[in-house]
Amino acid sequence: MFKSHTNHLGFRIQLTLTTVILLSAIGVGMIWYNSSERAITQAIEGFYRQSNDVVKDHLDEFFNNVRLIYKQQELMSDELDAIVQDRTKMQQYLTDSLVQHPNIEHFYFATPEGGFRLIGRDPDIVRFKLPESYANYLEFIETERPEASALHRYIIHPEKQNILLNTKEYYDARKQPWFFQALTHDQAVWSELIKREEQQGELGVTLSKAEYDQAGELLGVWGMDIDLTPLIDELESIKISPNSVITILGRQGTILTSTRPDHVAAYGELKTIDPQQTPLLYKVWKYRYGHTTEVSPVYRFHCQGQDWLSYTGYYTLDGDDRVTIVMLSPLSDFTSVFMTAKDTAIILTLVLMIIAAIYGYYGNRYILTPIQRLTHAINNISKGHWGQTLNLKRNDEVGQLADAFDDMSRHLEQTITHLDQEREETARLNLLLEKQNQELEARVAARTLALKKANSRLEKLAFYDPLTNAPNRRYFWQRFNEMRDRQGCWLMLLDVDNFKKLNDTYGHQVGDQALQHLVNICNDTFDEPDFIGRIGGEEFAICSLAPDESTIRRIADDLLKRIASIPVSLGDTLITITVSMGITQCEPGSKGCFGIADGLLYQAKQSGKNKALMMNLQERG
Numbered sequence: 001m002f003k004s005h006t007n008h009l010g011f012r013i014q015l016t017l018t019t020v021i022l023l024s025a026i027g028v029g030m031i032w033y034n035s036s037e038r039a040i041t042q043a044i045e046g047f048y049r050q051s052n053d054v055v056k057d058h059l060d061e062f063f064n065n066v067r068l069i070y071k072q073q074e075l076m077s078d079e080l081d082a083i084v085q086d087r088t089k090m091q092q093y094l095t096d097s098l099v100q101h102p103n104i105e106h107f108y109f110a111t112p113e114g115g116f117r118l119i120g121r122d123p124d125i126v127r128f129k130l131p132e133s134y135a136n137y138l139e140f141i142e143t144e145r146p147e148a149s150a151l152h153r154y155i156i157h158p159e160k161q162n163i164l165l166n167t168k169e170y171y172d173a174r175k176q177p178w179f180f181q182a183l184t185h186d187q188a189v190w191s192e193l194i195k196r197e198e199q200q201g202e203l204g205v206t207l208s209k210a211e212y213d214q215a216g217e218l219l220g221v222w223g224m225d226i227d228l229t230p231l232i233d234e235l236e237s238i239k240i241s242p243n244s245v246i247t248i249l250g251r252q253g254t255i256l257t258s259t260r261p262d263h264v265a266a267y268g269e270l271k272t273i274d275p276q277q278t279p280l281l282y283k284v285w286k287y288r289y290g291h292t293t294e295v296s297p298v299y300r301f302h303c304q305g306q307d308w309l310s311y312t313g314y315y316t317l318d319g320d321d322r323v324t325i326v327m328l329s330p331l332s333d334f335t336s337v338f339m340t341a342k343d344t345a346i347i348l349t350l351v352l353m354i355i356a357a358i359y360g361y362y363g364n365r366y367i368l369t370p371i372q373r374l375t376h377a378i379n380n381i382s383k384g385h386w387g388q389t390l391n392l393k394r395n396d397e398v399g400q401l402a403d404a405f406d407d408m409s410r411h412l413e414q415t416i417t418h419l420d421q422e423r424e425e426t427a428r429l430n431l432l433l434e435k436q437n438q439e440l441e442a443r444v445a446a447r448t449l450a451l452k453k454a455n456s457r458l459e460k461l462a463f464y465d466p467l468t469n470a471p472n473r474r475y476f477w478q479r480f481n482e483m484r485d486r487q488g489c490w491l492m493l494l495d496v497d498n499f500k501k502l503n504d505t506y507g508h509q510v511g512d513q514a515l516q517h518l519v520n521i522c523n524d525t526f527d528e529p530d531f532i533g534r535i536g537g538e539e540f541a542i543c544s545l546a547p548d549e550s551t552i553r554r555i556a557d558d559l560l561k562r563i564a565s566i567p568v569s570l571g572d573t574l575i576t577i578t579v580s581m582g583i584t585q586c587e588p589g590s591k592g593c594f595g596i597a598d599g600l601l602y603q604a605k606q607s608g609k610n611k612a613l614m615m616n617l618q619e620r621g
Contacts, residue, residue, distance in 0.1 A: 052313040084109060140156050519532060
């Protein structure tokens with residue numbers, strides 16, 4: 001009875017499937033293994049979250065100690081009026097404050113008219129060719145007058161008069177981000193990362209505070225740059241494994257401090273995230289800020305030949321300003337034994353898979369070979385080779401199928417001659433019909449192509465500016481209104497600075513080339529669905545779906561730099577143009593966006609050009 005069952009193809013297929021299912025049980029073991037690996041990963045994630053809370057506690061203690069200097073000022077408010085008016089008292093006050101607070105890198109004061117006085121540590125003695133001993137002295141920087149004017153840099157020598165190092169032609173403290181941000185807050189506020197003069201790099205964060213007299217008049221703005229280096233020792237003490245890395249980043253990817261030596265500042269300049277110099281941080285940064293939606297703070301990735309696990313947390317300074325806490329650890333620190341077991345399990349799984357593949361190959365060969373012969377015979381018959389037979393001597397279902405095919409093939413050979421004659425006549429008629437259809441299709445295709453070209457030209461004339469190939473005024477506002485009402489957007493108005501002077505100097509043809517050059521740069525800067533339109537002579541508008549204010553600010557700054565750094569080429573002559581911008585946020589159904597952006601554009605023009613002024617929904621009220 002068993003022998004009769006073995007002659008049935010269904011029994012053999014069932015046996016093969018049973019074997020495959022048994023081999024698939026290996027996959028269940030692998031699933032169990034992966035669940036164990038996830039348990040270890042989740043435990044590491046718990047350690048990360050606890051470490052992140054500890055880091056925040058350290059940051060609270062560090063930054064609160066720095067704020068104490070402004071608390072002390074509140075106790076001596078009556079004396080500050082006299083101090084800020086007297087150069088000697090101001091210099092002494094700044095010096096004493098700096099000496100008492102080792103975490104402060106610079107302490108300074110700006111007058112309402114843009115004047116500036118600063119006391120700082122670690123002067124750049126290499127640049128000014130001074131003796132090595134001068135590195136321990138303090139640096140004094142002040143404007144020539146109490147208002148914005150020439151800026152002088154000194155070394156404060158204990159035995160000599162202040163040593164003048166250099167002079168900067170003009171400096172206006174009112175144009176600095178920390179000055180403006182202090183005026184918008186009642187208390188001390190953490191500002192943007194501050195850069196040293198001569199582009200020596202970003203140091204840390206700045207805490208600034210506006211000072212008012214008893215009558216409510218602005219006396220000036222205090223500011224201090226905070227050195228984050230002392231945090232490194234504290235971060236080292238809370239690492240969860242020997243090879244773990246804890247790094248604190250600024251908003252633009254600046255590495256403020258890190259437990260990894262090759263991440264910290266070199267030659268007085270802080271490093272920024274870079275795919276070659278800091279590949280680990282670059283992977284995490286790209287993951288965190290390469291998504292438009294919220295993602296998990298835990299990220300697992302492969303880099304430098306091993307698997308890593310990272311945790312990203314945030315510490316809010318003031319308002320929307322914050323720093324990013326990144327913790328990384330190689331999984332090998334925790335799972336070396338586990339990874340060895342994983343490799344053994346993978347090798348065993350591969351061996352069993354090879355055995356299953358060999359068995360399946362020979363089983364399928366026995367089952368499929370007759371079917372392949374049948375397929376080959378049918379193909380030959382379809383090509384006109386009649387009389388094909390299999391002559392397969394088997395007692396199973398495939399053998400019965402082969403016998404039936406042989407009978408059909410012999411009968412088909414007897415009747416095919418008559419069918420061939422009818423087929424030839426049909427082929428002749430079909431060939432004639434096909435030729436007529438091809439001629440008709442060719443004429444229809446030619447007509448359709450001509451119509452498409454005509455419609456394309458009409459659309460180009462109706463919706464696009466013929467000079468710059470950008471959407472014209474009517475088409476831009478149509479698309480802008482649709483995008484604004486659908487999901488909200490940013491409106492950016494651009495106007496070429498001194499465009500009339502450019503036309504008067506070089507002629508209108510050069511002016512046209514400058515406009516085309518501007519549109520090309522904008523198209524290279526913005527990706528779909530953002531778009532630009534020409535709404536006036538030298539005035540353009542851009543609609544952008546940037547997710548937040550920091551992104552649109554970065555895009556605007558990058559666009560200003562690119563326009564100013566890429567000149568218009570006129571043979572041997574290069575002409576540099578700049579633009580001014582007014583930017584506002586537009587929510588669905590909002591009105592007056594153009595008026596707000598146009599007003600900001602006008603202010604940018606009046607305040608020096610080549611800049612972008614922005615207003616978000618909160619600032620508009």
